[in-house]
Amino acid sequence: MLPRTARWPATLALVASVLGLVFASYSTFDYAAHLDRQLHAVHCSFIPGAPASEDVNNACRTAMYSPYAALLRGQFWGGVPIASFAVGAFAFFVGFALWLVLARERSPLRARLFFGVLGLTPVVASVVMFFISLVRLGSFCKLCVGIYVSSLLLAVAAGRTLMDARSSVGVRPGHVALPFAWLAALGASALLPAALWVATLPDYRPLLASCGKLPVAVESHGALLKLPTKEPRQAVTLFVDPLCPTCKALHERLLGEGVFERLDPQVSMFPLDSDCNWMLDRPVHPGACVLARAVLCGGASRARQVLEWSYDEQETLAKLGKDGAALLKAKVVSRWGQDMAACLDARSTTLKLNQHLQFAVANHVPVSTPQMFLGDQRVCDEDTDLGLRFTLAQLAPQVLP
Amino acid sequence: MNPTIVDAQLQPPPADGGPASPPPPGPAIVGTAVAALLVLALSGAVAAQVRAAGTRLEHPEKAPEGKVAIADHTEAPYCTPSFKTVLQRVLNSCGLVGADSARRGCQPADVKTFASISDSDFNALFTPLKDRGAVVLFDEASDQLDPDAKKLLEERWQDRRGARYFFVVARASRTGTPDRNRALSHKRANSVRMYLDEQFHDPDLDKQVGLLWLGNEFAQLDKSYCDWPSTRGGKACSGEAVNRSAFVSWVDCRL
Numbered sequence: 088m089l090p091r092t093a094r095w096p097a098t099l100a101l102v103a104s105v106l107g108l109v110f111a112s113y114s115t116f117d118y119a120a121h122l123d124r125q126l127h128a129v130h131c132s133f134i135p136g137a138p139a140s141e142d143v144n145n146a147c148r149t150a151m152y153s154p155y156a157a158l159l160r161g162q163f164w165g166g167v168p169i170a171s172f173a174v175g176a177f178a179f180f181v182g183f184a185l186w187l188v189l190a191r192e193r194s195p196l197r198a199r200l201f202f203g204v205l206g207l208t209p210v211v212a213s214v215v216m217f218f219i220s221l222v223r224l225g226s227f228c229k230l231c232v233g234i235y236v237s238s239l240l241l242a243v244a245a246g247r248t249l250m251d252a253r254s255s256v257g258v259r260p261g262h263v264a265l266p267f268a269w270l271a272a273l274g275a276s277a278l279l280p281a282a283l284w285v286a287t288l289p290d291y292r293p294l295l296a297s298c299g300k301l302p303v304a305v306e307s308h309g310a311l312l313k314l315p316t317k318e319p320r321q322a323v324t325l326f327v328d329p330l331c332p333t334c335k336a337l338h339e340r341l342l343g344e345g346v347f348e349r350l351d352p353q354v355s356m357f358p359l360d361s362d363c364n365w366m367l368d369r370p371v372h373p374g375a376c377v378l379a380r381a382v383l384c385g386g387a388s389r390a391r392q393v394l395e396w397s398y399d400e401q402e403t404l405a406k407l408g409k410d411g412a413a414l415l416k417a418k419v420v421s422r423w424g425q426d427m428a429a430c431l432d433a434r435s436t437t438l439k440l441n442q443h444l445q446f447a448v449a450n451h452v453p454v455s456t457p458q459m460f461l462g463d464q465r466v467c468d469e470d471t472d473l474g475l476r477f478t479l480a481q482l483a484p485q486v487l488p
Numbered sequence: 489m490n491p492t493i494v495d496a497q498l499q500p501p502p503a504d505g506g507p508a509s510p511p512p513p514g515p516a517i518v519g520t521a522v523a524a525l526l527v528l529a530l531s532g533a534v535a536a537q538v539r540a541a542g543t544r545l546e547h548p549e550k551a552p553e554g555k556v557a558i559a560d561h562t563e564a565p566y567c568t569p570s571f572k573t574v575l576q577r578v579l580n581s582c583g584l585v586g587a588d589s590a591r592r593g594c595q596p597a598d599v600k601t602f603a604s605i606s607d608s609d610f611n612a613l614f615t616p617l618k619d620r621g622a623v624v625l626f627d628e629a630s631d632q633l634d635p636d637a638k639k640l641l642e643e644r645w646q647d648r649r650g651a652r653y654f655f656v657v658a659r660a661s662r663t664g665t666p667d668r669n670r671a672l673s674h675k676r677a678n679s680v681r682m683y684l685d686e687q688f689h690d691p692d693l694d695k696q697v698g699l700l701w702l703g704n705e706f707a708q709l710d711k712s713y714c715d716w717p718s719t720r721g722g723k724a725c726s727g728e729a730v731n732r733s734a735f736v737s738w739v740d741c742r743l
Contacts, residue, residue, distance in 0.1 A: 178526035
């Protein structure tokens with residue numbers, strides 16, 4: 088009987104590949120479900136098969152909506168998810184590892200070397216995605232972590248196989264063309280799901296401009312805020328709420344896509360807080376009125392900073408908002424200075440905020456945030472996440488870097 | 489001990505001292521078959537999922553009952569059908585809505601006609617606006633706004649919230665000739681409107697402010713209106729004085 092240490096790398100590779108395949112498949116299928124432009128539950132658990140989560144703010148949804156989840160997003164609505172490539176690659180490694188497990192010491196040297204080298208590639212991709220999650224997204228989705236861990240285990244197995252192969256003697260090398268054939272098979276396996284994905288995608292173009300127009304593009308009092316950007320190329324009107332997580336996410340997506348600096352945004356504050364917004368019978372985001380006033384008080388020079396601060400500190404500010412307006416005001420004043428205190432309570436600020444809300448009424452927009460209009464064309468809510476880049480490429484290609 | 493070397497050592501030694509004999513093809517076939525099946529099955533599943541999403545996209549499920557609200561003006565409980573009837577007629581008659589939108593203001597005689605209700609019922613319609621609005625009082629035979637009147641007007645104007653229309657219902661006196669009273673109440677209504685225009689330069693003013701000026705033949709106020717918020721609160725008030733006024737208020741009704 089062979090020593091156990093001779094077999095564990097291949098066995099580990101098989102287990103790691105199966106795990107990676109499961110996590111990548113869940114991720115891909117969740118992504119595919121969202122191609123109907125609707126909101127669905129997403130799987131976000133380390134336990135394969137655990138129920139999907141309806142939570143709109145879970146880290147897996149954040150990762151899925153990020154610009155890093157898919158390739159070719161400008162060419163195809165939603166792009167092609169990176170996880171779909173992983174599905175094919177892990178499936179290939181399942182078969183390859185199974186061969187190594189079954190063949191044991193009789194597997195050719197070139198097979199071991201091939202596996203030793205190519206088995207490291209998933210972890211390279213995972214390391215890149217890990218740092219993106221850490222630095223850009225600030226959160227880790229459990230399915231992604233599952234793939235990272237699977238890739239790491241596969242890399243450990245591959246590394247050990249490589250070391251063993253380099254020091255082994257008397258092992259049959261195998262045909263010289265085999266590594267090329269395996270490489271081609273790996274490539275084909277990784278590409279096939281993605282190719283079928285692209286081939287079966289519906290045509291979204293007729294839907295993009297189907298969500299209405301902005302009947303009154305100009306606020307008659309000039310009350311809307313113009314946010315400064317570096318290279319404004321396209322007028323855009325945004326209805327936002329400083330405490331709305333989806334608004335924050337859209338803002339981050341626009342920044343992440345490199346699009347925001349090419350927009351010429353006018354912002355209409357639309358706090359979903361019954362304290363100032365009569366369209367609600369209860370506050371959806373308590374404290375949003377205070378923050379909307381703070382953004383208005385920021386004026387042309389600081390409005391963008393105050394809005395982005397509200398997004399950055401959203402969790403803390405939302406908590407303060409629930410505890411009362413006084414605490415929230417104190418936080419705003421401590422960050423933006425004493426002159427903000429008088430402005431927050433000024434009647435002129437209330438009047439201006441009211442003009443923003445009346446602008447929403449004049450345009451008969453839905454009572455929801457965020458809402459984005461490219462010129463006077465409304466961007467459908469369904470196209471502001473997965474399909475954002477494709478939508479921009481179709482409706483305003485000049486804003487894409 | 490290096491396990492790989494052990495592996496190699498455990499293999500049967502080749503007869504010619506060269507590499508080991510070819511391995512049996514079974515494991516390779518199994519591995520290849522499993523990989524191929526997995527790739528094909530999962531690719532097919534991916535394609536099926538994408539196609540299913542496309543079908544849902546083409547034939548969306550019926551939207552749930554709870555529709556998203558559309559941004560609109562406030563609809564306060566006092567917006568009864570009677571109130572709305574008067575409101576609609578005032579707006580039409582004053583040129584704020586409808587085909588006759590070039591027309592500004594209303595004729596006193598119209599009020600009786602379009603309101604089609606008694607004096608007391610007409611005034612009762614405005615009772616729920618007691619705290620939302622205010623009574624701007626004038627000196628006898630004057631249409632000049634005093635500082636308190638200007639201050640109160642500014643406060644009320646800026647307290648718009650979700651209202652669509654700002655109503656000004658001017659009156660003159662319970663005594664005197666109807667013609668004289670109509671002329672004076674007309675001036676008072678215009679004083680209010682002009683002050684708002686001067687103060688706020690609101691480009692939408694004409695679309696928001698509805699003016700009514702009443703002679704003494706319709707809807708005069710009794711002394712109980714002295715209790716309403718006014719520019720001369722706390723000072724002596726009589727049934728005669730409270731009619732030298734303009735009642736102003738935002739109206740929180742949709743039409």
